[in-house]
Amino acid sequence: MTFTQLEIFALVAELRGFTAAAAKLAISQSAVSHALKGLERELGVELLVRQQSSVELTEIGRQLLLRTREILGLSEAMRQDVADARGQRRGTLRIGSFGPTSSLKLLPAILDAYQRRYPGIEVRVDEGADHEVTQWILDRRVDVGFVVLPEERFHTVPLVQDQMMALLPRAHPLAGRAAVTLAELCETPFIMSEAGCAALIEPLFTTAGLTPQVRYRIAQVITILGMVERGIGVSIVAELALPDRLARNYPELVKLPLAPAVTRRVGLAVRALHQSSPATLAFLDIAQASAPQPGTDHDFRAIFPNVIGKMG
Known part of the structure; x- marks a missing residue:
């Protein structure tokens, strides 16, 4: 079992197809198929059901996809730790965002500050409904996501508070x-x-x-x-x-x-703070500084002072 096989498996599952994954990785479709067959042969299970135009995860495939994303996430965190130690500040950050609230009102300013401080971090933003973002956090598809609070399943950082507004036609x-x-x-x-x-x-x-x-x-x-x-x-x-x-x-x-x-209330959430990468912790730090709110669930700067210090 190799990291390359796991990365290909996660990407095929996300894109629901061999062709799309091959194009994303800039390799041949046969190479993608060969890697997955090798992984299935080593594990002794079928991970995917091949269909004419797409693929579907088997039940064991869905279970192992969560493990795969956990392994890949920890691997990325290790690479970032090494990069930070060398003063390189490189890595990848995956963000889940929902609707105008986070995608238009919060994220642009946060990313502007983040990229100015950490230009070597590659950022990928997946956008969907808020329930999709929470599922992406659970599935480890994203490292951090915007959520509506309270959200007891995750470690959360409150950012802003607004109110619900009634919309009526002027003639009402x-x-x-x-x-x-x-x-x-x-x-x-x-x-x-x-x-x-x-x-x-x-x-x-x-x-x-x-x-x-x-x-x-x-x-x-x-x-x-x-x-x-x-x-x-x-x-x-x-x-x-x-x-x-x-x-x-x-x-x-x-x-x-x-x-x-x-x-x-809207904030950011990560599945496990102690497993979060330096890039994720730095994003939480900058986001909270950009929209300070009292009552933060976790003072991650106190918990991980060395990481924040190196990233800063």
Whole structure:
């Protein structure tokens, strides 16, 4: 068993195909197939089910993929430790990001500061819904990811807090109010955001004993904005997910706070702090400095002073 075989296995599983993995690695498809067959032969199990246009992981393949990513992650952390000791500051950082909140409002500024301090670190950003990012952290597909807090499964670093905002068409009878209640939003067709807010919004109505008239479930915030502006329904979206020039770009849309107010916290999460690479720890350090918030779950700078000192 070699690291090359494990790297090829992880990439084929991620890209769901031999051709895509071969292109990514700039090697022949036959070389990819040969490496995987050799790994399966040594392990004595079938890791993948070959189909005409894609591959699927077997049950044991899914289990071993987690182990594979753990091994590769620890290997990368070791390489970064050696590079840091030599003053080279090289390695790879994989980040999971969700929606406008992290991808547009938080990540650009953090990455700007990070790359200026550590230009030798290669950064890869995978974007998806917030539940996908948490799964990527669990699956070790990413080293660190943005999450909605609290998130008890991981070590977390809080970054920002915003509030949930009701979106209404300007012609709506409630549009002139200072705030709206959940009960009032139940009187109009409701557009449920599937971009990460549903897990926060639906329990709000349930706890209050209310049932919104959910007519649509939409994954993209920009689509929700257009539908609300046209009067198709009302919605609730996190304030940081809204575009900066909301009033100018959507003049027929109104945002109002909920009464009582509902807040949301967003932070970063890693699966295991003690196994995180120097590049990951440095990213957490810079992110927290860029958006300081009290109540950090883990003071990783105190836990790993030598790593932070070398990276800094």
